[in-house]
Amino acid sequence: MLSIIQAAGWPIWPLIACSILALALVFERFVALKTARVAPPQLLNEALAVSAKGLPPGDVVQQLAQNSVLGEVLASGLRTLHAHPSASEEELRAAVEGAGRAAAHQLEKYLSALATIASAAPLLGLLGTVIGMIEIFGSQGASQTTGGGDPAQLARGISIALYNTAFGLIVAIPALIFWRYFRARIDEYLLTLELSAEQFVRHLGRLRK
Numbered sequence: 001m002l003s004i005i006q007a008a009g010w011p012i013w014p015l016i017a018c019s020i021l022a023l024a025l026v027f028e029r030f031v032a033l034k035t036a037r038v039a040p041p042q043l044l045n046e047a048l049a050v051s052a053k054g055l056p057p058g059d060v061v062q063q064l065a066q067n068s069v070l071g072e073v074l075a076s077g078l079r080t081l082h083a084h085p086s087a088s089e090e091e092l093r094a095a096v097e098g099a100g101r102a103a104a105h106q107l108e109k110y111l112s113a114l115a116t117i118a119s120a121a122p123l124l125g126l127l128g129t130v131i132g133m134i135e136i137f138g139s140q141g142a143s144q145t146t147g148g149g150d151p152a153q154l155a156r157g158i159s160i161a162l163y164n165t166a167f168g169l170i171v172a173i174p175a176l177i178f179w180r181y182f183r184a185r186i187d188e189y190l191l192t193l194e195l196s197a198e199q200f201v202r203h204l205g206r207l208r209k
Helices: 002-008 012-032 043-050 058-067 069-083 089-107 111-146 151-208
Strands: none
Touching (some): 012 151, 043 058, 043 151, 058 069, 069 151, 089 151, 111 151
16 A cells, blocks of 8 residues: 555645545544434424423423434424413424524535545546656656656656546545435435424424413
8 A cells, every 4th residue: 555655646645635534524424414313213202292291391301402403403492482482383483493404504514525525536636647647748858858768757657647546536436425325314314304393393383372
């Protein structure tokens, strides 16, 4: 591996940094986007059951908010009723929608950085390719003036061009795949949050009456 890095020259170092950053982002998103952290399957039913006969106490609401992202969205409606018992259904809906927008922002965290790496890595590889081609033409120019080419310089230019092109694609393709995977997963979570919040707001509207 070290010999490859040496053959690829300095242009490969930005690609190595991008690969390390992409790996860290993918690992972080896998942990953050676990179902138990975002939208546990039975949480809505549990929240409906707890608030079926009246508003739960504040410590129960706090526990719900700390449970998951969905729990925070549902808890925002209960907090609004605690603060304003006569709040209208529109006010409850506005509070839950605000929490939903904050949740969406939290779920999409670092996703744009992963997309940027997927887009920039091929360009960094192309930069290395261009630098390698410059070294190749530089060695050819030297051969015309001195009457003999430098095979080592020619080989180095080819190595820089090919290794950087390949490494740029090696970084970009997995980053793009994971970005699309996380994007689809987040869209599915957002739909779940939206449907659950709508059902809970209607429940809170009946509870308020």
